[in-house]
Amino acid sequence: MEYILQTQQLSKQYGKFHALTNLTLNVPKGAIYGMVGRNGAGKTTLIRIITGLNNPTSGEYSLFGVKNSDKKLLEVKRKTGAVVETPSLHPDMSARDNLIQQTKALGISNDKIDELLKLVGLANTGKKKAKDFSLGMRQRLGIAFSLVGDPEFLILDEPINGLDPQGIIEVRETILRLNQEKGITILISSHILDELARLATHYGFIEQGHVIKEMSAEELEKASRRYVRINVNDTAALAEVLNGMGAEFNITSENEAEIYTPVQVTPLVLALNEKNCFVNSMSENHESLESYFMNLVGGAQNV
Amino acid sequence: MSNLLAEGFRRLFKGKRFYIVLVIIMAIPAAACIFIKIFEKSKVNVGDGLVFAMIGTMTMFISIAAGLFIVQDFKNNTIRNKIIIGHSRTNIYLANLIISLTVAFIYQVAYWLVLIAFSKTLQKFKSFPGTEVFLNMLFTIVILFAFTSCFVFLCTSMRNTGGYVLSLMLDTIVTMIAGIIYTFVKNKIVRNVIEYGLPSVQIDGFKYNPTNVDDKLWLMILIDLGICVVSTIAGIAIFKKADLK
Numbered sequence: 001m002e003y004i005l006q007t008q009q010l011s012k013q014y015g016k017f018h019a020l021t022n023l024t025l026n027v028p029k030g031a032i033y034g035m036v037g038r039n040g041a042g043k044t045t046l047i048r049i050i051t052g053l054n055n056p057t058s059g060e061y062s063l064f065g066v067k068n069s070d071k072k073l074l075e076v077k078r079k080t081g082a083v084v085e086t087p088s089l090h091p092d093m094s095a096r097d098n099l100i101q102q103t104k105a106l107g108i109s110n111d112k113i114d115e116l117l118k119l120v121g122l123a124n125t126g127k128k129k130a131k132d133f134s135l136g137m138r139q140r141l142g143i144a145f146s147l148v149g150d151p152e153f154l155i156l157d158e159p160i161n162g163l164d165p166q167g168i169i170e171v172r173e174t175i176l177r178l179n180q181e182k183g184i185t186i187l188i189s190s191h192i193l194d195e196l197a198r199l200a201t202h203y204g205f206i207e208q209g210h211v212i213k214e215m216s217a218e219e220l221e222k223a224s225r226r227y228v229r230i231n232v233n234d235t236a237a238l239a240e241v242l243n244g245m246g247a248e249f250n251i252t253s254e255n256e257a258e259i260y261t262p263v264q265v266t267p268l269v270l271a272l273n274e275k276n277c278f279v280n281s282m283s284e285n286h287e288s289l290e291s292y293f294m295n296l297v298g299g300a301q302n303v
Numbered sequence: 304m305s306n307l308l309a310e311g312f313r314r315l316f317k318g319k320r321f322y323i324v325l326v327i328i329m330a331i332p333a334a335a336c337i338f339i340k341i342f343e344k345s346k347v348n349v350g351d352g353l354v355f356a357m358i359g360t361m362t363m364f365i366s367i368a369a370g371l372f373i374v375q376d377f378k379n380n381t382i383r384n385k386i387i388i389g390h391s392r393t394n395i396y397l398a399n400l401i402i403s404l405t406v407a408f409i410y411q412v413a414y415w416l417v418l419i420a421f422s423k424t425l426q427k428f429k430s431f432p433g434t435e436v437f438l439n440m441l442f443t444i445v446i447l448f449a450f451t452s453c454f455v456f457l458c459t460s461m462r463n464t465g466g467y468v469l470s471l472m473l474d475t476i477v478t479m480i481a482g483i484i485y486t487f488v489k490n491k492i493v494r495n496v497i498e499y500g501l502p503s504v505q506i507d508g509f510k511y512n513p514t515n516v517d518d519k520l521w522l523m524i525l526i527d528l529g530i531c532v533v534s535t536i537a538g539i540a541i542f543k544k545a546d547l548k
Binding site for chain 2: 048081107
């Protein structure tokens, strides 16, 4: 398999704090690689290192097969685009002027600027300055900024942070289009795991500065548990019955529970009926990316 | 490098600050000449008194335009956009230095052109044109370049408003400390270092006497060029090791 980005034993220390510890990660060509991890796990530090904003304390990484110690790295970085945390924009310039700045820095013509503005839905912003843009508009302009040089590898750190539902859909569709139509490999970190699950073809789970698991979306599908979501009028009675059946379950709300052990529906409903507990609905589901991650890191909070 | 310069100059010339400071710099000699002409009709040789009088203030103006130009790149995180696409930190630093030196040069030349135009029209110039004045003009440019190199060093190393404020007050701080040392320390070597080695003090020899060319002019020019080189090498070394946001 061809990899766009590979890190080997990458470490980063800020004073006494170890932000990354021997992190090894592989981003295959053509993938949408989702980085999953809680706050402070090291996702942004990793992104800062591979974009050249921070220097690693030890270890190495290679981009397009070129190691970070090689002087050719600066050349291959031209094939990279990135939005790191908040978009880096010139606040007193319009969207168009912002993108022209980047064409100047790249030494390319500004023929594609209108196309890019259209792609991110900012074609009609005219002379409005970036400082007057909404958060969503700034985020989309940041993505346009990263696309100016026709990158083959795009790094997006929390690209849908602060976006409204419409904005999230637009950014999601843009990311999918860039990956599927232009073949751009995308490394994306997001706290919104449901959204990440709609995009990613590969995952890297990061905890306390190192990758604890890497897997493809297919592998995640196979690994994640099936469960039955049941809606009842009395979860206390449900818990009593399920405990009696020796089932593994989790009460998720006042009326709902998730049952992880395969159970036969008829005996369960009859047992509940005896306790005047009525079943409103039942559906079979796959464990979500969030649940999988929670189980992986031991039910941690603040994801 | 050429791409970085194109990006940087476009950013500089797109902003209002460069032009606002330029207009103020041009207005000062014009206003001074007109004011003196109105209230002191018989006064002549005003240009001689003003030709180098602005150097200290000029460093402040350069700092406002060039220092903020650099600091805002860090404040807005737009410096990232250049690093991400593979520009080396050395080239980014050098591009910022070239742009800042150009700002210093434009501002000083604009000041002189307006001063000469108004002084020639409204009053008489006694010492201009003359070899001594031209030598001191060259020296002035070198002094401003030394200051500007220090501004770029401070703003790139500190990467925040503190670096800009320090740049803004650099001449005042150096002059004050040098004055205290000069008053209390009688050691000849220390006094020579202050006299010839500090751009803020070098100005004193010709600030109000434009035809006074110091015997050690070329030594002082060499020292100032040395300040440019050392601050640039140190600035690049610090910038290369820095972790950016």
